[in-house]
Amino acid sequence: MSQSASASTDQTSTGDGQGRDFVVVANRLPVDRAVDENGSSSWHRSPGGLVSALAPVMASNDGAWVGWAGSPDEQLEPFDHDVFHLVPVELSAREVERYYEGFSNGTLWPLYHDVIAPPSYHRTWWNAYKDVNRRFAEAAATAASEGATVWVQDYQLQLVPRMLRQMRPDLTIGFFDHIPFPPVEIFAQLPWRRSVLEGLTGADLVGFQRPGDAQNFQNCVRRFLGVSFRRGEAEITAQTTSTAFDFTGEDAADDPSWTLKAGPYPISIDVEGIKGMAARKETKERARQIRRELGDPETVFLGVDRLDYTKGIRHRIKAYGELLADGDLDVDHDILVQVASPSRERVESYKVLREQVEGMVGHLNGQYDTMGHTAIRYLHHGYPFEEMVALYLATDVMLVTSLRDGMNLVAKEFVAAKADGSGRLVLSEFTGAADQLKQAILVNPHDIDDLKLLMLAAKAMPDDEARKRMRAMRRQVLTHDVDAWQEAFLNDLAALRRRNDDAQES
Numbered sequence: 001m002s003q004s005a006s007a008s009t010d011q012t013s014t015g016d017g018q019g020r021d022f023v024v025v026a027n028r029l030p031v032d033r034a035v036d037e038n039g040s041s042s043w044h045r046s047p048g049g050l051v052s053a054l055a056p057v058m059a060s061n062d063g064a065w066v067g068w069a070g071s072p073d074e075q076l077e078p079f080d081h082d083v084f085h086l087v088p089v090e091l092s093a094r095e096v097e098r099y100y101e102g103f104s105n106g107t108l109w110p111l112y113h114d115v116i117a118p119p120s121y122h123r124t125w126w127n128a129y130k131d132v133n134r135r136f137a138e139a140a141a142t143a144a145s146e147g148a149t150v151w152v153q154d155y156q157l158q159l160v161p162r163m164l165r166q167m168r169p170d171l172t173i174g175f176f177d178h179i180p181f182p183p184v185e186i187f188a189q190l191p192w193r194r195s196v197l198e199g200l201t202g203a204d205l206v207g208f209q210r211p212g213d214a215q216n217f218q219n220c221v222r223r224f225l226g227v228s229f230r231r232g233e234a235e236i237t238a239q240t241t242s243t244a245f246d247f248t249g250e251d252a253a254d255d256p257s258w259t260l261k262a263g264p265y266p267i268s269i270d271v272e273g274i275k276g277m278a279a280r281k282e283t284k285e286r287a288r289q290i291r292r293e294l295g296d297p298e299t300v301f302l303g304v305d306r307l308d309y310t311k312g313i314r315h316r317i318k319a320y321g322e323l324l325a326d327g328d329l330d331v332d333h334d335i336l337v338q339v340a341s342p343s344r345e346r347v348e349s350y351k352v353l354r355e356q357v358e359g360m361v362g363h364l365n366g367q368y369d370t371m372g373h374t375a376i377r378y379l380h381h382g383y384p385f386e387e388m389v390a391l392y393l394a395t396d397v398m399l400v401t402s403l404r405d406g407m408n409l410v411a412k413e414f415v416a417a418k419a420d421g422s423g424r425l426v427l428s429e430f431t432g433a434a435d436q437l438k439q440a441i442l443v444n445p446h447d448i449d450d451l452k453l454l455m456l457a458a459k460a461m462p463d464d465e466a467r468k469r470m471r472a473m474r475r476q477v478l479t480h481d482v483d484a485w486q487e488a489f490l491n492d493l494a495a496l497r498r499r500n501d502d503a504q505e506s
Contacts, residue, residue, distance in 0.1 A: 019145030020085060022061035024054055025136055025160055026153040027100070029067035029086050043081050047385055050153070052270045053482040057490070059083040064143040066136060072096045078143075087143050089136055098128035101347055104156045110349075111190060112155060112182050113310045113404040117349050119189070126192050130159060133199070137163035146170055149493065152203070154178045159195070162202025165238070169256070172497040174489065175203040178267065179406040180432075181213040187220050194224050201225065201236050204258060204500060205493045207265035209406040209432040214263050221262075229262065236260045258500045265489045266432055269409050271481040274416040277389040286386075287393035294394075295373050298333040299459050302395040304388070304410045305402075306343040307380065309353050312401035312428060312445040313340060314360065317376065319451040321364045324375060328456055331373040336399075337391070341382040354380070392417035397424045397458045400431060401445035407432035411440070415477045421467035424458040426451075436476050439469040 030051040031043040045051060057063060064085040069076055072095075076088040091099070102125035110117040137160045140150050149172040152160045161173050187193055197220060200206055208214040218229040227234050237257045277283055294300060301320065305311040320336045323329040340357065344350045361378040368375040383391070392398075398414045408431040415425065415437065427433060427440035434442055441461075443454045 019148065020062055020064035020143050021145050021148050022057060022063035023066060023140050023144045023148055023150045024058070024063065024153065025066045025140045025150060025157060026050075027068060027104075027156040029069050029088060030054075030065055030084055031069075031081050031086065033070065045082055050267075050482075052273065053486045054151075055083050056483075057486065058085075061149075066139045066143060087139050089132075089139050091132065095128050095132055097346075098122075098125045099132040100156065101344065103129040105344055105347055106349075107190075108155050108158075109179070111186065112179050114180075114182065115186060115189075116403050117309050121189075121191055130195075133157055133159035134163055136160050137167060140164055141167040141171075144168060144171055148172070149174070149490070149497075151176065151490070151493075159199035160202075161206075162199045165202040165258075172493060173203045174205045174207070174493045175200060176207040176265065176267075176489065177213065177217075177406070178209070180210070180404055181208055181216045181220075183216045184219050184223050187216070188223075193220070197221055197225050201227070201234075201260055204260065204496050205489070206260065206262045207489050208262070209264065209266050210435055211264045213406075217262050232263045233259055233261050256504050259496065259503070261492070261496050263492075265485060265492075266436060266480070267407050267409070267485050268477065268480050268482045269412045269416060271416050271478055273385075274389060274413055275419065277386055278393060278417040278419055283386060283390050284393060286390035290390060290394040294335050294337070294377065297335045297373075299329075299335075299396045300394055301334065301336045301397045301399055301455070302339075302391065303336070303399045303401070304339045304391075305341070307340040307350065307354055307357065308343050309349060310402060310404050312403045313338065313357055314353075315403070315445045315448065315451065316399050316401045317357065317360045317364070319448050319455060320376070321360070322448070323452055323455065324364065324368050326452075328452070329459075331368050331370055331375050334459075335374065335377060337377045337379070337395075339379045339383065339388075339391070342380065388413070389417050392423075395423060397426060397455065399455070400425070400427045400433070401443065401451065402428045402431050403445060405431040405433075409433075411437060412477050415470065415473045418470055418474070421470045421474075422463075423470060424461055424466050425470075425473065426454055426458050436480065437473045439472040 030046050032046050033041050034044050035041045064087050066087045066089060068091050069088045072091055072093040075090055078085065078087045102122065106120045107125060111119040136157055141164060144150055147170050150164060151174045153176055155177060161175050164171060164173055190196065201221060206217065208217065221234065222228050227236065235257055303313065303316055305313055361376050364375045392414050400408055400411045402408055411425060411427055411433040414423065425437065425440040426443055427437055428445050429442045441454050441458050443451050445451055
């Protein structure tokens with residue numbers, strides 16, 4: 001072990017004199033800052049399935065969460081909130097621009113989503129990505145106790161596993177990729193492809209949303225690192241040739257080899273939370289009120305997305321507009337509600353997308369609105385959890401038309417909310433959710449004519465058939481919730497580490 005790795009291994013204090021047995025490393029902390037009318041700020045737990053799923057694990061294992069607090073150039077000491085011990089990582093405004101907006105969302109995001117938008121490759125972005133990943137790795141190495149488990153989350157931190165292994169070879173390291181992983185032919189475009197793969201192969205277990213993503217990763221490792229997988233496993237050595245992991249100017253060649261496993265672990269949702277909210281009298285009344293506010297339409301079509309070019313929002317609006325033009329739908333009986341929450345508003349491609357979407361909405365509303373009805377109710381802001389569940393209950397046809405999506409949890413949320421078996425789900429075959437929700441009406445969103453036909457088929461589907469499909473999808477979602485996801489991953493990670501430890505001892 002190198003001198004710097006030895007020094008890092010000794011740094012097992014989180015700042016409160018206690019190393020943690022379970023450490024999550026993610027781009028963001030699991031809390032959001034709220035400012036009241038008096039200017040006082042406080043922290044609140046962030047919404048989302050990942051935070052809910054990991055909270056019990058954090059509580060039972062005295063865990064720590066390493067992440068950015070969300071504001072640039074803000075120095076925060078580690079602090080406790082709820083069940084979490086939080087370890088903030090500082091990012092400067094320039095690092096937010098280059099590491100997050102630049103390399104993460106201007107390079108990796110479009111590349112990993114089938115180059116729907118052209119990626120940009122800038123060395124300054126890559127250098128910032130390396131620097132920030134190293135800072136996250138150092139924070140995790142400091143927070144973790146001897147032999148702790150560290151679970152790294154998502155594409156912003158792909159170098160962290162190998163960096164952590166060099167610093168702390170005693171750790172059990174998992175990585176989960178929440179977005180798609182591209183095939184060799186697309187991944188090959190990345191100038192730093194080898195370094196990214198070396199970063200990921202530092203983990204004991206790398207999880208993906210779909211079997212195809214895991215296979216793409218294995219193919220890329222074989223192509224660019226010369227390492228082959230057998231039954232999802234490969235033998236990895238500590239030798240690297242990339243400066244991304246060079247802390248001392250020397251390879252960590254004396255560190256042991258390890259078995260890496262790569263496979264699918266499809267993420268899910270907090271089913272009980274959604275079921276409980278959907279069952280409340282107030283939620284049901286709000287759903288009825290929403291339909292009244294929309295003019296009591298015959299059919300409510302709904303899209304709920306971040307405003308992102310991967311979500312197929314333009315394709316959905318185009319299809320809906322053509323159905324209005326063809327006379328197959330009309331504003332007196334039908335409405336499309338499109339919730340498009342703001343996303344990465346400083347990134348140029350997202351600014352362009354917003355202008356395009358709002359232009360399409362304005363054109364259709366100007367052409368088809370009447371004094372009493374509107375064609376598209378467009379909502380460019382986020383909504384609280386209870387309002388979203390009420391909106392699901394008020395919806396007849398859910399439209400998930402992503403051009404490429406790691407999973408798409410909105411589809412699963414819609415299914416979980418529909419306890420009465422009502423509702424139809426039109427679901428892109430390019431989502432991870434399509435692997436589990438096979439009874440949905442599956443569509444290729446690039447085929448506008450087919451999308452139009454299937455939207456009409458969903459509207460006209462007999463109730464008996466719709467309920468049969470929904471019951472089957474609910475069985476899948478209810479038995480494969482987010483708790484089952486984290487348990488499956490962490491159990492496999494622990495078993496793999498035991499095998500690796502046994503192999504080293506023998």
